[in-house]
Amino acid sequence: MQDFKLIENKWQKYWEEHPEISRAENNSKKEKKYVLVEFPYPSGSGLHIGHTFSFTGGDVYARFKRMQGLNVLFPMGWDAFGLPTENYAIKMKRKPQEITKENTDMFKKQMKKLAFSFDWSREVNTTDPEYYKWTQWIFIQLFKKGLAYKKEMPINWCPSCKIGLANEEVVDGKCERCGSEVSRRNISQWVVKITEYADKLIDGLKETDFIEKVKQSQINWIGKSEGAKIKFKIKNSDKYLEVFTTRPDTLFGATFMVIAPEHEISLEMAEKNEEIKKYLNETRKKSDLERTELKKEKTGVFSGLYAINPVNNKEIPIWISDFVLSSYGTGAIMSVPAHDERDFAFAKKFGLKIIPVIKPKEDHNFEKEAYINVDNGEIINSPPIDGMVPAEAFEKMIKWLEEKKIGERSSSYHLRDWIFSRQHYWGEPIPMINCPKCGWVPVPDNQLPIALPEVEAYEPTDDGKSPLSKIESFVKTKCPVCGGEAERETDVMPNWAGSDWYFLRYIDPNNNKEIASQELMNYWGPVDIYIGGDEHNVLHLLYSRFIYKFLWDLGVVSKEILEPYYKRISHGVILGPDGQRMSKSRGNVIVPEDVSEKYGVDVLRMYLMFMGPFDSTMAWNEKTIAGVKRFLERFNKFVLSQKDNVIDSSDEVKVIINKLIKGVTEDLETFKYNTAIAKMMEALNNLTSLLNYKVAIKDIKTLIKLLAPLAPYITEEFYSFFEKTSVHMAEWPIVDKKYLIEDEVTIMIAINGKVRSELKINSTKQNDKDYVLNLARQDKNIIKWIGTNDIVKEIYISGRMVNLVIKL
RNA sequence: GGGCGGGUGGCGAAAUUGGCAGACGCAACGGCCUUAGAAGCCGUCAGGGGUAACCCUUUGAGAGUUCAAGUCUCUCCCCGCCCACCA
Numbered sequence: 001m002q003d004f005k006l007i008e009n010k011w012q013k014y015w016e017e018h019p020e021i022s023r024a025e026n027n028s029k030k031e032k033k034y035v036l037v038e039f040p041y042p043s044g045s046g047l048h049i050g051h052t053f054s055f056t057g058g059d060v061y062a063r064f065k066r067m068q069g070l071n072v073l074f075p076m077g078w079d080a081f082g083l084p085t086e087n088y089a090i091k092m093k094r095k096p097q098e099i100t101k102e103n104t105d106m107f108k109k110q111m112k113k114l115a116f117s118f119d120w121s122r123e124v125n126t127t128d129p130e131y132y133k134w135t136q137w138i139f140i141q142l143f144k145k146g147l148a149y150k151k152e153m154p155i156n157w158c159p160s161c162k163i164g165l166a167n168e169e170v171v172d173g174k175c176e177r178c179g180s181e182v183s184r185r186n187i188s189q190w191v192v193k194i195t196e197y198a199d200k201l202i203d204g205l206k207e208t209d210f211i212e213k214v215k216q217s218q219i220n221w222i223g224k225s226e227g228a229k230i231k232f233k234i235k236n237s238d239k240y241l242e243v244f245t246t247r248p249d250t251l252f253g254a255t256f257m258v259i260a261p262e263h264e265i266s267l268e269m270a271e272k273n274e275e276i277k278k279y280l281n282e283t284r285k286k287s288d289l290e291r292t293e294l295k296k297e298k299t300g301v302f303s304g305l306y307a308i309n310p311v312n313n314k315e316i317p318i319w320i321s322d323f324v325l326s327s328y329g330t331g332a333i334m335s336v337p338a339h340d341e342r343d344f345a346f347a348k349k350f351g352l353k354i355i356p357v358i359k360p361k362e363d364h365n366f367e368k369e370a371y372i373n374v375d376n377g378e379i380i381n382s383p384p385i386d387g388m389v390p391a392e393a394f395e396k397m398i399k400w401l402e403e404k405k406i407g408e409r410s411s412s413y414h415l416r417d418w419i420f421s422r423q424h425y426w427g428e429p430i431p432m433i434n435c436p437k438c439g440w441v442p443v444p445d446n447q448l449p450i451a452l453p454e455v456e457a458y459e460p461t462d463d464g465k466s467p468l469s470k471i472e473s474f475v476k477t478k479c480p481v482c483g484g485e486a487e488r489e490t491d492v493m494p495n496w497a498g499s500d501w502y503f504l505r506y507i508d509p510n511n512n513k514e515i516a517s518q519e520l521m522n523y524w525g526p527v528d529i530y531i532g533g534d535e536h537n538v539l540h541l542l543y544s545r546f547i548y549k550f551l552w553d554l555g556v557v558s559k560e561i562l563e564p565y566y567k568r569i570s571h572g573v574i575l576g577p578d579g580q581r582m583s584k585s586r587g588n589v590i591v592p593e594d595v596s597e598k599y600g601v602d603v604l605r606m607y608l609m610f611m612g613p614f615d616s617t618m619a620w621n622e623k624t625i626a627g628v629k630r631f632l633e634r635f636n637k638f639v640l641s642q643k644d645n646v647i648d649s650s651d652e653v654k655v656i657i658n659k660l661i662k663g664v665t666e667d668l669e670t671f672k673y674n675t676a677i678a679k680m681m682e683a684l685n686n687l688t689s690l691l692n693y694k695v696a697i698k699d700i701k702t703l704i705k706l707l708a709p710l711a712p713y714i715t716e717e718f719y720s721f722f723e724k725t726s727v728h729m730a731e732w733p734i735v736d737k738k739y740l741i742e743d744e745v746t747i748m749i750a751i752n753g754k755v756r757s758e759l760k761i762n763s764t765k766q767n768d769k770d771y772v773l774n775l776a777r778q779d780k781n782i783i784k785w786i787g788t789n790d791i792v793k794e795i796y797i798s799g800r801m802v803n804l805v806i807k808l
Numbered sequence: 809g810g811g812c813g814g815g816u817g818g819c820g821a822a823a824u825u826g827g828c829a830g831a832c833g834c835a836a837c838g839g840c841c842u843u844a845g846a847a848g849c850c851g852u853c854a855g856g857g858g859u860a861a862c863c864c865u866u867u868g869a870g871a872g873u874u875c876a877a878g879u880c881u882c883u884c885c886c887c888g889c890c891c892a893c894c895a
Binding site: 212213216217219220221223225227243244245246247258298321322323324325327328329330332333334335336340341342343345412413414534535537538573610611612613616617618619621623624625626627628630631633674675677678679680681682685689746748750752753754755758792793794795797800801803804805 | 809810811812813814819820821822827828831832833834835848849850874875876877888889890891893894895
């Protein structure tokens with residue numbers, strides 16, 4: 001098989017001439033299957049092993065489903081906007097457009113070599129104006145529905161990238177991309193109200209078959225808490241302080257309140273008091289990293305104000321502390337130090353009152369720590385609700401608050417609105433115009449796309465504005481409403497924008513009237529199986545589901561299809577040979593091209609699928625490749641040695657073949673590629689060394705077909721010995737059940753659960769319990785084991801085992 | 809601290825979902841072939857005992873349920889990933 005390169009070249013050329021092999025048919029009566037793998041960011045270093053692994057996984061499944069007679073949509077495209085290309089462009093003084101073209105060309109070439117059966121007629125590219133025209137259109141719809149708004153807000157600012165970052169792009173207080181410490185800065189930003197869809201995004205998960213892990217991370221990220229909003233009157237003022245709490249039942253234990261430094265009352269009081277001003281300045285200097293690092297030691301300052309606890313009219317002090325976040329809830333809390341660790345720590349530090357309102361079930365010292373096992377115990381020190389369990393008291397208090405109109409049932413979410421502006425060049429321009437008279441006005445549909453103009457320098461400006469702001473011809477425009485002088489928005493969209501809806505575009509990639517035709521979306525949607533990395537289980541998936549649900553509300557997508565992705569599975573991670581994550585700095589990077597040059601594409605693909613379960617983390621082991629290589633060589637030999645033989649296979653061979661069909665079909669269906677390959681190896685071992693039976697051509701072809709999704713090149717070559725058509729268009733083998741029924745079954749005989757002997761019986765007798773038990777009792781070994789003891793119980797699992805329980 | 813995974817030979821891993829633990833592969837060892845190497849082929853391969861047929865022990869630790877537990881329940885230990893002052 002040293003000529004694998006010849007075979008690869010030959011068949012790659014053939015497939016190029018026969019694109020129908022991987023084409024998805026739009027007007028088909030066949031059942032559809034939409035298999036989606038996350039499209040890559042085409043970096044300059046080419047396809048890496050992770051791409052190769054996950055795309056192979058998708059490709060095997062797509063090929064398998066096609067052979068089963070389904071109309072498979074297995075597309076590919078490019079998520080090509082982004083900082084690496086922009087940074088490279090700056091460094092090399094070249095156009096990002098050119099660089100992107102080079103990279104996507106390289107990726108495509110590598111993918112073809114690896115035999116990924118994408119339908120290339122549906123290729124999409126997020127940087128193509130004909131594509132991002134619709135990304136811009138979606139933004140305009142968000143704006144029109146009041147879901148996109150401009151807001152001056154403190155954002156995470158990366159001083160090195162000179163860019164604003166979304167919360168999710170900040171890792172440990174550092175910029176996700178460059179690792180610089182992130183600081184805060186006020187910038188006018190476009191913000192998208194994803195929070196409006198929080199409940200829908202939780203509820204919609206019911207419609208999906210995502211693995212539990214993915215559902216959980218989505219739910220956790222949205223972070224819904226149910227509780228109440230409560231208004232506390234501020235003493236000597238007609239103002240109120242509103243808080244959110246999940247425990248209105250502990251209201252009698254609220255002995256003080258805390259507001260965030262960014263809270264308007266804090267800002268107001270700072271004007272009057274130097275100490276407060278000082279504290280606010282201190283916290284402002286802290287980055288998020290520092291603020292969260294100070295886990296133990298609480299800081300704070302008294303605001304000088306008191307609030308009135310509505311349940312008992314007690315005066316309680318209002319403090320200012322940075323452990324309260326302005327971005328969550330109302331930016332203010334009622335503190336119940338007896339039953340909350342943070343409140344307790346704060347109360348201890350500043351000598352505030354601690355009143356228990358839940359009676360602990362076990363001994364508890366309220367001087368030492370908070371009693372946080374709050375679902376247990378009964379309510380105390382709270383006259384109207386004393387003696388109730390917390391859940392009951394919760395409902396009672398909400399009712400009371402609502403009657404008195406000082407509070408109401410409410411939910412709060414961890415999820416925040418989505419900052420949608422990026423002060424960069426290489427992204428989709430936000431299609432908005434700022435008119436001095438009319439305010440923000442969207443670009444009319446017939447002027448879309450707003451194409452990225454060519455600029456001379458791609459660097460962001462020091463004041464944080466996008467490079468586009470320097471292009472007067474771009475910025476200056478007319479207001480579409482009043483016709484007066486106006487200016488264009490110069491920020492661009494975040495990376496997620498283009499990848500939110502790409503799966504819809506594959507369905508109808510050349511449509512210039514709409515995102516995609518409803519009819520086609522109705523046929524192809526939802527994505528049946530979406531393969532991607534864990535790192536996208538939260539953000540990409542959530543944003544994409546949000547945009548889909550928004551489009552659903554607009555009536556743009558099929559009403560029948562509530563969720564964009566039916567099933568999501570995550571692929572595993574391939575570590576370097578040293579068991580560490582592959583990285584250039586560690587020097588442990590495996591380049592797929594090197595491997596395929598050395599062993600061939602089929603070996604690379606099969607090795608990747610054989611390493612372990614598709615969703616697990618596995619270290620690269622060059623030596624193990626030999627096993628797969630040997631298997632393919634033995635398979636080769638086997639086919640060559642049998643191909644002149646035309647006799648019918650023996651029943652024993654047919655049993656092996658049919659068992660294999662069953663096993664491989666089940667394994668491919670459930671992405672258990674490693675065991676599918678093991679079964680093929682086992683079958684080949686049996687056919688060659690153990691039995692050495694002659695195999696009929698019909699059955700040889702079956703073996704080739706079973707292997708075809710995994711090793712597309714070599715199977716195409718083998719199949720061509722017998723047929724003129726492509727194996728990848730062949731029909732998937734069907735099990736002949738006749739051969740799955742074995743004549744003889746082996747039944748294990750155990751005594752007290754330990755296997756002591758075995759029994760071979762004719763399979764027609766396997767359901768005859770008395771017959772089997774009788775034979776079991778007469779077994780020589782068993783007689784010996786039983787000795788003079790009595791059998792107290794006999795259990796028979798049909799066709800499997802007998803267990804005789806004896807009394808010793 | 810919270811959530812989700814996971815712990816099985818020297819290694820990567822299987823185990824019909826409660827029914828023969830270790831399939832398949834790697835490595836290792838022994839042999840054949842070869843002038844020699846490479847490749848290939850045949851064999852051994854969880855640990856211990858026995859000349860042997862066989863026996864005992866073994867799925868992170870311990871308990872439990874069961875005729876039967878890698879699989880179910882409880883307690884504990886360790887590892888990985890994600891999130892975290894979320895009121």
